[in-house]
Amino acid sequence: MAHHRRPASTTRAAVACTALTTALTASLVHAPPAAAAEDSRRAPGVCETSAQTPPKRQMRGEWIAGVHNIDWPSRQGMTAQEQRDELTGLYDQARAHGLNAVFVQIRPTADAFWPSPHEPWSRWLTGEQGGDPGYDPLEFAVEQAHARNLEFHGWFNPYRVALHDDPGRLAADHPARRNPDWVFEYGGRLYYDPGVPEARAFVIEAMMHAVDNYDLDGVHFDDYFYPYPVSGVPVPDQDTFAEHGGGFEDIADWRRRNVDLLVEGMSRAVHEAKPHVRFGVSPFGIWRNSGSDPEGSATRGFESYDRIYADSRRWVRQGWLDYVNPQVYWEIGLDVADYAELVGWWERVTAGTGTHLYIGQAAYKVGNEGAWSDPGELSAHLDLNRDHPGVDGDVFFSATSLRTNAAEAMEIVVEEHYGHPALMPLDEDLGGAAPAPPVAEGAARADGNVLIPVGPGKDASGLPAPASYAVYAFEGDLDPREDPCLLEDPRSIAATVRADAYGRAAVTVPDSGERTYYVTALDRFHRESAPSAPVRPPRAES
Incomplete structure (x- = not known):
């Protein structure tokens, strides 16, 4: 049967709603302390937008x-x-x-x-x-x-056969030579009809x-x-x-x-x-x-x-x-x-x-x-x-x-x-469910980077396998498990990485000081999981 897509008038609205970002996340990592108080006045379930917030999905x-x-x-x-x-x-x-x-x-x-x-x-x-x-x-x-x-x-x-008009110059077993009635010449080139x-x-x-x-x-x-x-x-x-x-x-x-x-x-x-x-x-x-x-x-x-x-x-x-x-x-x-x-x-x-x-x-x-x-x-x-x-x-x-x-x-x-x-x-339109929140632990510092091993969530039965991961970095006490809107500003994304055949990955992000990292898993349809538990690498030596 033909692949007919469901009209997306409601789903686009849902995507737009999800993509809204808070005033806090508009300046995320470098937000002044007052931003937290401003965020507390946000209506529940609504992520406010900002003209400065770039698209998260693009x-x-x-x-x-x-x-x-x-x-x-x-x-x-x-x-x-x-x-x-x-x-x-x-x-x-x-x-x-x-x-x-x-x-x-x-x-x-x-x-x-x-x-x-x-x-x-x-x-x-x-x-x-x-x-x-x-x-x-x-x-x-x-x-x-x-x-x-x-x-x-x-x-x-699909149809271009050659940038010349001589079938004899094609490979001897070329389908266009075996089926000349499939081909026409036009403008000095050969095409399948x-x-x-x-x-x-x-x-x-x-x-x-x-x-x-x-x-x-x-x-x-x-x-x-x-x-x-x-x-x-x-x-x-x-x-x-x-x-x-x-x-x-x-x-x-x-x-x-x-x-x-x-x-x-x-x-x-x-x-x-x-x-x-x-x-x-x-x-x-x-x-x-x-x-x-x-x-x-x-x-x-x-x-x-x-x-x-x-x-x-x-x-x-x-x-x-x-x-x-x-x-x-x-x-x-x-x-x-x-x-x-x-x-x-x-x-x-x-x-x-x-x-x-x-x-x-x-x-x-x-x-x-x-x-x-x-x-x-x-x-x-x-x-x-x-x-x-x-x-x-x-x-x-x-x-x-x-x-x-x-x-x-x-x-x-x-x-x-x-x-x-x-x-x-x-x-x-494709529906379905996101992967389980991934497991990220054992972060280490090396050569100016933070290394984070990542794997599929432990309670992943019946859910899609991770195809890739996104790593978010936050300063202070910001916790996207308590405020999902924090994940809607891509300026908090430190890296993305493809998973291997077993759903594992080793993520490397630049070491930017004492930050807390959270990792989400994405499936092949780009559905994103809830974030992992916080990941904090050992403190950098002073």
């Missing part, structure tokens, strides 16, 4: 592109060890930037970054399609992301092999379904329409339905296989302009609904997506496509659906003329997002830009927005 991601060797691997001919070193360097950079997720392209051109029984090794790994890289890049990529408590979203391009049912079923099967066999946290599509149009050149699918378009008078409606079937089918397959894996799409930032459709945005740009047959608004409204990540790659105030207008439009689209909204950020544009010459443009986007409670985070394109042209811009983002860790947005 997607903070980056795309790591493989096609054209944009990010990883950054060039062909690298050794396996060079590839591994490069990827871990990108991951370390992501952590330093305060990010908590990576969207890694693992199927760029109908080929694979893992040993797939369906498709050849990707040419972007070795320079030769079908060339064995000497290790399993996907296994390594997932393992190393989780070692840094970065969520790993596998990024797939979305209107061929067998091709659609095959690409879902090929992608699901990665879902079934690797510990992915998410499955991610970009904006490529039908190809972007070439002026004056029609898509060559008239014969496919004649064969498979029964019931449709308009070929454009039929094409949109073909894309709908892929999105719905992939959503169903992912959620039936692994309910904790989230499925999302990063569509072009404009669905339709209001000049074409009163439901569209007040923009005048390229319309993905009409030009590439992507009815992204429908996917959200039908409940097929866990998140939508529109590529809002324009600056604030741009006349034809204003960032501010589009963020508000997408917020209205997702309202009440339970689908999380992440905004795609154009880090690659930083340094361009105009608004993008200001390194503060990206941070201004995040400032604006704070005024839209329906925005659940951001994803930056792409990793290389964040350490080259957008390096200064990202420093500003970190300083103004990402100075403290953030937990992943919670999907209230």
